[in-house]
Amino acid sequence: MVKSKIDVKVVLLGWSSVGKTCIVQRLMYNQFGDTSTTIGGAFSSKRVSVGDVDVLLGIWDTAGTERYQAVNRSYYRRANAAIVCYDLTNYESWDKVKFWIDELTTNEPDIEIYIIGTKLDLVKDNTEPRAVPIEKVRELAERYRAHTFETSSKTGENIPELFQTIAENFCKKYPQGIVTSNGSKNNSSVNLQDNNNNGNKKASSGCC
Amino acid sequence: MMMMEESISDNNKQQQEIGQDNNINNNNNRDHNNEDENETIATDIEDISTLLAKIEDANAGSRPPRKYSEQDNSNPEWFKHKKHFFIFSFSGKPIYSRYGDEVALNTFMATLSAMTSFVESQNDVLRSLVAGKHQFVFLQKNPLCLVCICNTGEPQMMIQQQLEYIHAMVISVLTQTNIKAVFDAKYDLRDLLGGTDKLIDNIIHKVNLDFPILLNSVQCIRLNYNTRNSITNILQNRKSDSIIFSLLLVDNKLVSMVKQKKTQTLKPQDIHIILNYISSSTIKDSESFMPICLPNFNDAGFLHLYICFIYPQVCLLLFSNQVDSFYQLSECKDLIVKDIESENLVDELTKSANTHEYSTSQTEVPNLLHFIYKNRISNYSTHPIFTSPYTSKPEKKRLFRLYQHIYNRANNSLNKPHKYYYYTSQTETIFVLINSSHEIYATFSPLELKKSVFESLNILLQWIKENENVLFLST
Numbered sequence: 001m002v003k004s005k006i007d008v009k010v011v012l013l014g015w016s017s018v019g020k021t022c023i024v025q026r027l028m029y030n031q032f033g034d035t036s037t038t039i040g041g042a043f044s045s046k047r048v049s050v051g052d053v054d055v056l057l058g059i060w061d062t063a064g065t066e067r068y069q070a071v072n073r074s075y076y077r078r079a080n081a082a083i084v085c086y087d088l089t090n091y092e093s094w095d096k097v098k099f100w101i102d103e104l105t106t107n108e109p110d111i112e113i114y115i116i117g118t119k120l121d122l123v124k125d126n127t128e129p130r131a132v133p134i135e136k137v138r139e140l141a142e143r144y145r146a147h148t149f150e151t152s153s154k155t156g157e158n159i160p161e162l163f164q165t166i167a168e169n170f171c172k173k174y175p176q177g178i179v180t181s182n183g184s185k186n187n188s189s190v191n192l193q194d195n196n197n198n199g200n201k202k203a204s205s206g207c208c
Numbered sequence: 209m210m211m212m213e214e215s216i217s218d219n220n221k222q223q224q225e226i227g228q229d230n231n232i233n234n235n236n237n238r239d240h241n242n243e244d245e246n247e248t249i250a251t252d253i254e255d256i257s258t259l260l261a262k263i264e265d266a267n268a269g270s271r272p273p274r275k276y277s278e279q280d281n282s283n284p285e286w287f288k289h290k291k292h293f294f295i296f297s298f299s300g301k302p303i304y305s306r307y308g309d310e311v312a313l314n315t316f317m318a319t320l321s322a323m324t325s326f327v328e329s330q331n332d333v334l335r336s337l338v339a340g341k342h343q344f345v346f347l348q349k350n351p352l353c354l355v356c357i358c359n360t361g362e363p364q365m366m367i368q369q370q371l372e373y374i375h376a377m378v379i380s381v382l383t384q385t386n387i388k389a390v391f392d393a394k395y396d397l398r399d400l401l402g403g404t405d406k407l408i409d410n411i412i413h414k415v416n417l418d419f420p421i422l423l424n425s426v427q428c429i430r431l432n433y434n435t436r437n438s439i440t441n442i443l444q445n446r447k448s449d450s451i452i453f454s455l456l457l458v459d460n461k462l463v464s465m466v467k468q469k470k471t472q473t474l475k476p477q478d479i480h481i482i483l484n485y486i487s488s489s490t491i492k493d494s495e496s497f498m499p500i501c502l503p504n505f506n507d508a509g510f511l512h513l514y515i516c517f518i519y520p521q522v523c524l525l526l527f528s529n530q531v532d533s534f535y536q537l538s539e540c541k542d543l544i545v546k547d548i549e550s551e552n553l554v555d556e557l558t559k560s561a562n563t564h565e566y567s568t569s570q571t572e573v574p575n576l577l578h579f580i581y582k583n584r585i586s587n588y589s590t591h592p593i594f595t596s597p598y599t600s601k602p603e604k605k606r607l608f609r610l611y612q613h614i615y616n617r618a619n620n621s622l623n624k625p626h627k628y629y630y631y632t633s634q635t636e637t638i639f640v641l642i643n644s645s646h647e648i649y650a651t652f653s654p655l656e657l658k659k660s661v662f663e664s665l666n667i668l669l670q671w672i673k674e675n676e677n678v679l680f681l682s683t
Contacts, residue, residue, distance in 0.1 A: 016402060016403060021490075024494070028493065028494070029493070034490070035490050036403075036406055036488065036489065036490045037402075037403030037404075037406065038403075039403070039485065039489060039496070039498045040496060040497055040498020040499060040500075040513075041496065041497050041498065042494040042495065042496045042497075043494055043495040043496070043497065043534065043538070044493070044494035044495070061494070063403070063498075065402035065403040066399050066400055066402055067381065067382060067399075067400040067401070067402065068498075068499075071498075071499055071531070074531050074532060077532070
């Protein structure tokens with residue numbers, strides 16, 4: 001049986017210097033190092049498997065600096081999942097999470113939201129105190145039915161898990177593949193057809 | 209209206225809490241004088257200001273620490289830097305300082321601003337002043353003022369040109385229209401420029417050592433004619449509706465540039481702005497997509513630039529006029545890569561990154577130490593790598609500064625540039641030849657006889673002519 005393919009568009013949002021680019025670097029190249037301020041947006045794609053389904057995550061890393069916030073809208077348009085990042089050790093970055101969730105729920109009601117705390121290693125080895133209380137995160141996540149993770153790009157903790165979960169949740173939600181993302185590559189229309197044809201088979205076999 | 213606001217803020221300069229001026233409530237009082245200009249531009253501005261109004265903690269200092277950021281004008285070390293650059297607004301609000309924290313330097317910049325205002329009140333413009341070994345060079349571009357203070361002894365005209373490049377860099381981030389709108393609304397520009405310190409730092413670094421910028425020209429990579437031609441054909445064939453320009457770079461130098469629409473060509477300054485973006489960014493493995501304003505192309509709006517390193521050191525740039533064209537451009541990239549691979553050009557391209565540089569000995573011109581050459585019609589330039597005696601950093605710098613002076617003298621006459629200029633010092637002889645099609649600055653040992661300098665220059669010109677196809681893009 002031909003493996004079916006699903007495209008998922010993921011967008012990373014969050015205040016500047018919370019570590020969005022570092023998450024992508026850890027996921028893509030298993031590296032951690034200095035990054036400079038992202039200008040505009042950067043796109044990378046990562047293949048993960050859910051059962052026998054090949055999921056292609058198209059990941060948009062966006063700039064956290066303010067002048068690109070108007071532009072960032074064009075990156076999250078028609079995205080399937082949004083990773084909203086905050087720095088566990090910086091309360092101001094948490095304030096920004098609410099801003100992004102408001103934006104997302106108004107403009108993209110169907111988007112799955114993942115609230116991600118970054119720099120977990122700093123909290124764990126007591127370099128910096130935790131600045132954002134867990135209860136607050138939980139409360140906000142419940143209100144918007146968002147998923148939460150705490151990650152460290154330095155150690156890699158929870159980074160692969162995060163993206164695996166995004167892929168799995170997407171497959172659960174849309175066993176037939178792309179439903180909303182007509183903004184992706186033209187060849188996705190081919191995929192779409194494939195998915196539709198195999199849709200029934202896949203739903204029974206691919207997803208748990 | 210603009211002028212009034214500026215002068216009001218001028219008077220309030222002393223009381224202004226600089227850096228915390230981001231008064232969000234001002235949004236309602238904002239001027240809407242740009243509304244009738246262009247609908248799309250107006251929405252852009254609306255976007256930015258409404259977003260700004262939404263943002264609560266707009267002026268928090270989240271930028272990573274910079275070198276020398278702890279210094280200010282109370283620190284004697286700060287005065288030891290040879291070349292300072294400052295950017296502030298017409299109302300004296302600090303925006304950027306090359307060394308030190310711009311907020312800590314706010315009184316210093318206010319003084320500079322007072323100097324320009326004073327001269328302006330006499331209906332004049334302050335261009336430069338000299339104080340002992342230091343010169344102050346001013347560039348006023350409403351609503352920004354750029355100042356360089358240095359003791360490097362560079363000609364004023366060259367510093368003016370450097371300030372123009374820095375100003376273009378700032379415009380490329382925000383557009384001239386947005387900068388004006390932000391000032392009319394009395395927002396703090398630094399919030400919108402966040403993260404661009406590095407871009408400005410880099411362009412300053414570059415204008416101080418880059419020969420193509422010195423000659424206001426673009427360097428092409430040295431590549432055999434057929435390869436370059438094939439690349440140009442590929443870029444020409446792979447176009448989509450929204451693409452305006454397609455460029456291919458190797459080692460951040462131009463391989464090919466194709467204009468896909470009937471429009472003006474890119475000016476050297478715009479190309480250097482683009483190159484500066486690429487050399488300043490860290491991610492070399494993903495596809496990037498960003499808004500960029502090319503000041504000489506259109507300083508009122510953004511183009512959308514797609515960047516992808518298709519091989520190590522080989523970078524494809526596609527300029528689009530549509531904000532949602534990323535996937536279209538990405539597909540276009542796939543086709544270009546496919547073409548490059550099917551024509552077996554990959555090796556040649558990646559190899560050229562390491563082999564494109566040449567030394568004067570390869571030109572086989574006797575006694576030639578160094579030269580810079582610019583084609584005045586195409587604005588492409590070429591120069592060899594530094595070889596002995598220009599191997600140490602101070603020696604390289606000295607030669608660069610010398611070229612600046614010679615360039616200034618040869619071109620600074622009020623009418624036309626000099627046709628010939630011959631300069632001899634204790635360390636070198638530089639012979640300049642300028643005509644309508646090209647200009648060349650060739651360096652020899654100071655002991656060289658005039659006759660042999662002339663002969664060598666002719667051989668060099670001959671060599672450039674023979675290698676034209678390899679050194680430059682055909683026009």
